[in-house]
Amino acid sequence: EVQLLESGGGLVQPGGSLRLSCEASGFTFSSYAMSWVRQAPGKGLEWVSLISASDDSTFYADSVKGRFTISRDNSKNTLYLQLNSLRAEDTALYYCAKRSSGSGTYFDYWGQGTLVTVSS
């Protein structure tokens, strides 16, 4: 059974930093691209970032480019998102999602999310 377990969220002041983690199990982690998708309170889903299976390609939404860094450790089956220079508008539930094995970049499994709140 595929499982994605996010952690690392919390309350942080504007300008602060956090590191989110997503521990994966139930599939060959090193074979799949992984992504972070966020959902602000009462809002829709917003794609944040994606990293290729082998860690050689990364993609970011313009809203987080230069502030967030996605990475992975295939030996630990873990995905990361480093969040720097946080703003109030980064407040959201952050989901880890597995790219499907099908043609195209959509997501067949999602974690339950970790909440990031940016507030003074």
Add this chain to the structure above:
Amino acid sequence: EVVVTQSPATLSVSPGERATLSCRASQSVSSNLAWYQQKPGQAPRLLISGASTRATGVPARFSGSGSGTEFTLTISSLQSEDLAVYCCQQYNKWPLTFGGGTKVEIK
């Protein structure tokens, strides 16, 4: 970026009736569109990819259609457990973009 717009924002349907949800892209995304179901307090669940291909385990009452800029998700006979927000996502161009969602209520 490709803007994805969903309508209506809320849809109220009686059990057993058909629900029709719309998703429109600001430019052609070919058939590179997925639909997700998000029940209250839960993570999204993949329903449809390639505009019309049901994901594993998705009941046959869910169907997707369309290509280019206009897409439809149909629930042929609404069940009480279908109460959820339904969201579409285009994956034809970067950045990946999602629609704002349609909330399906049980009348």
